[in-house]
Amino acid sequence: MPVKQLKNITILPGDGIGPEVIAQAEKSIQAIAYRYNHDFSLDYAFIGAHAIEETGSPFPEETLRKCRKADAILLGAIGDPKYDEKFESDLRPEQGLLALRKQLQLYANIRPIKVYDNLTHLSPLKEKRIKNVNFVIYRELTGGIYYGKKGRYENGKIAYDHCVYSESEIKRIAILAFEAAMDRRKKLCLVDKANVLETSRLWRSVVKEVAKKYPDVETSFLYIDNAAMQMMNSPAQFDIILTTNLFGDILSDEASIIPGSLGLLPSASIGRNSCLFEPVHGSFPQAAGKDIANPMGAILSVAMMFRHFEMEQEALEVERAVDLCMKEGIMTKDLEVEVHYSCSQLGDLIYSIIAEDL
Amino acid sequence: MPVKQLKNITILPGDGIGPEVIAQAEKSIQAIAYRYNHDFSLDYAFIGAHAIEETGSPFPEETLRKCRKADAILLGAIGDPKYDEKFESDLRPEQGLLALRKQLQLYANIRPIKVYDNLTHLSPLKEKRIKNVNFVIYRELTGGIYYGKKGRYENGKIAYDHCVYSESEIKRIAILAFEAAMDRRKKLCLVDKANVLETSRLWRSVVKEVAKKYPDVETSFLYIDNAAMQMMNSPAQFDIILTTNLFGDILSDEASIIPGSLGLLPSASIGRNSCLFEPVHGSFPQAAGKDIANPMGAILSVAMMFRHFEMEQEALEVERAVDLCMKEGIMTKDLEVEVHYSCSQLGDLIYSIIAEDL
Ligand SMILES: [Mg+2]
Ligand SMILES: [Mg+2]
Missing domain, CATH: 3.40.718.10 (Isopropylmalate Dehydrogenase)
Incomplete structure (x- = not known):
């Protein structure tokens, strides 16, 4: 049994399908906490278009503060078509991502392709x-x-x-x-x-x-x-x-x-004192709010986070749950399966597989 | 019948398989000259590794002079592995190509993909x-x-x-x-x-x-x-x-x-007063001297040259000859056909198809 861990994770749900896939990623974090008796403290902050609407800035001071003190940051997605082509303005959601990378000196972006x-x-x-x-x-x-x-x-x-x-x-x-x-x-x-x-x-x-x-x-x-x-x-x-x-x-x-x-791909961005994990897929606004987004990229990003924490067994456990779903054909609509599951159904299932060791 | 044309073409065979494919491209030029009674004057010059060996420079003055006065330039390929990693030196064969582009202000590179x-x-x-x-x-x-x-x-x-x-x-x-x-x-x-x-x-x-x-x-x-x-x-x-x-x-x-x-791809580079035509494949030193290179890229570059001269019928005729070979499976070894033809055999065949209107 791994040693009990205490980790502070700052969650940035962001825009589009970000909040939906992040909600499923959180379930996998909760499942690992339950199964291995870890203690993860989750804190939330705004970024991107969502942050512009709430605070007037794509990357508010409070978000930076919360990110700095976290052991890891989990991000959903950033971007909203209504800011497209506003190249001159600092009020583009993407500025939030660029600022985050620069402020936390996230100098290495890591993208596994499998x-x-x-x-x-x-x-x-x-x-x-x-x-x-x-x-x-x-x-x-x-x-x-x-x-x-x-x-x-x-x-x-x-x-x-x-x-x-x-x-x-x-x-x-x-x-x-x-x-x-x-x-x-x-x-x-x-x-x-x-x-x-x-x-x-x-x-x-x-x-x-x-x-x-x-x-x-x-x-x-x-x-x-x-x-x-x-x-x-x-x-x-x-x-x-x-x-x-x-x-x-x-x-x-x-x-x-x-x-x-794209829905299956996780990523990590590593700095000297900070690390950020996020799915590759982006905010995909057409799918937002429909509970059809693929949460696997976000969930596999959680596995990358555990591996970065040197919690190898927990990382493997999350990956096992995803692999099991993939093998059984339990997938969201984007993967062109005849019988498909919703984003939240997949999140619930991953939770059960991990928590109940199915 | 198209009007008789007089054109000066400067030929830069270059390195590796360059001279071999250029020899076949020349056959297609001769075939068009014969069939349509045009007069093409071909002049030759050094470039690349070949030029370094002959003159000490990858792009000799005489080559520039001959290129400037030509109606079109036909290039084989540039590059020799023995100059690899000589990044600091001006004596790399590729400097010949960069100098040619810069001196003749060949500002547009055109690559058809079909x-x-x-x-x-x-x-x-x-x-x-x-x-x-x-x-x-x-x-x-x-x-x-x-x-x-x-x-x-x-x-x-x-x-x-x-x-x-x-x-x-x-x-x-x-x-x-x-x-x-x-x-x-x-x-x-x-x-x-x-x-x-x-x-x-x-x-x-x-x-x-x-x-x-x-x-x-x-x-x-x-x-x-x-x-x-x-x-x-x-x-x-x-x-x-x-x-x-x-x-x-x-x-x-x-x-x-x-x-x-790659063997099938032609290209053109256009400047205000000059134009250069060359196959995409590069010098491919492993195949040099074996008469196995695919000459179609060079031959289709000749078609692009005719089109640039506004000799549309001649361009189509060269393309027809290539299409006919492709359809009949008459190809070089690189295209993984069981029965394959040599580089010079293909050149001869293209000549016959055009000259004899086969
Ligand atoms: Mg990109
Ligand atoms: Mg290139």
Whole structure:
């Protein structure tokens, strides 16, 4: 029996289907607490469009305060179509996410991609190409061109964006990625554009330096254009992918379509003192309020949280419950099953499987 | 019968399989000359690793001179593995290609992606996803982060790359892309990252301005991360894709895997006074000298050249010859056919089909 744990978790339900999937993720937290006699203290805060409506800001001070003191943050989703195309304004919901990442220095975004055997018909890729696909993307999240200086000159006729990376920014995520490779198949691929970009050359030299401390890890290098092609051609070749903010954004979205459903994908964002867990799927406003959203991404994010807490048994237990549902075909409507379950039904079932050890 | 044409074509065979596929492309030029009584004057020059060996420079002055005075340039391929990882040096073969693009201001790279019905088994995508895939990527080629200021500071511990775009750079390729859309299915999608990048916001506003002059074209916008996903998920949705240098590099390489063979893909690069045609496949050194390379990419590049000369009938004739071979299963080894033909055999056959109107 694992040792009793006390953890403070700040919950940010956010927008769209966020609150619905988070409610199911909470059930899995409660089930683990019940089964293993842990004590999880859950605290709630606003973010995104919901926060703009309640407080006037997409990322209120109180949310930052609650996030800072938490052992982990669990986020639903951010985004509302009514703020689309408001590029100039700070009042976009997405500003809440960018501010959260920056304020908590969540420098590493981690996205596992795994194909479920009975969902291969949903993948755009041929079945033989996705056999054994199981990899994790480590995307740098607080540097690079998204956060560099940007602006206009010559009366707005010329625009610029600066991409900057420092040795220390690269090193900290490289260490995380190599550590993860050691717990997996011991393969790490750096994706860059070192034949053209100076920042990529710095990435390559820092990663080669860090690699020396992990002689058991087979380190390889791919240019981003080639990697985007390989991701479609033979995704099973990958174990750990390490890359920059922009390239990771592109590759992880491309990869997310491989398993056949966004609804199943969890993610983690790691900083020095904070960690955030959230499903990949986004706020999906068309489905909000209908109890049809797939809660598995949020529930698997809870498993990633437990693993980050070094509660491996609890993480495996949550993953077992999800795997059991998947194997039995107990799924939400998005997975194109004839008989489907609602979001809350799946949450209840996952609770029972864990709490009653079904 | 088309009017007799006189055209000067500068041929840059280049490295690896470049010379072999170019030799077949030349046969298709000779066949068109014979059949339609045109007069093409072919002149040869060095580029890439071959040029480094012969002249000490990847892009000799004489090559530039010959390219400037040509009506079109036909390039084989550039690149040799022995120069790999020589990032710091100007003596990389790829510098030849970058110099060529920059010197001739080849600002638009054009890559048609078309799926052949009897090759769908070679695509990584499921057959139903690639039905009717037929689109063209317009990639900006002389601006953006690849050509921006780059360097290091703090003793090399911090690296930077600057991305810059001007209104005029965007406008000239946007006009080309909208004109192409008018000759096709009248759909144009701009791929950018306007929710984060200032340069992307400039792209979006310039494209919206140009779009006003093409009210028949349905213009849409996708973020690059979403586009990389859509490319795998439903590539048949695209007609013309317009995008930046970096995003176009990534998307066109990702797209290139869809038809199941790089060997079939042609490309064009257009400048104000120059135009370059080349197969997409690269120098593929492992296959060099074996007469096994697929010449169709080079031959279809010749068709693009004729179309650029406004010799539509000649372009269609070259495409007809290629289509006929494809339909009859007359293919090189890379297309996994049981009975396969050599590179030069295919070139000879294309010659006969065109010259003798088979
Ligand atoms: Mg993204
Ligand atoms: Mg490329």
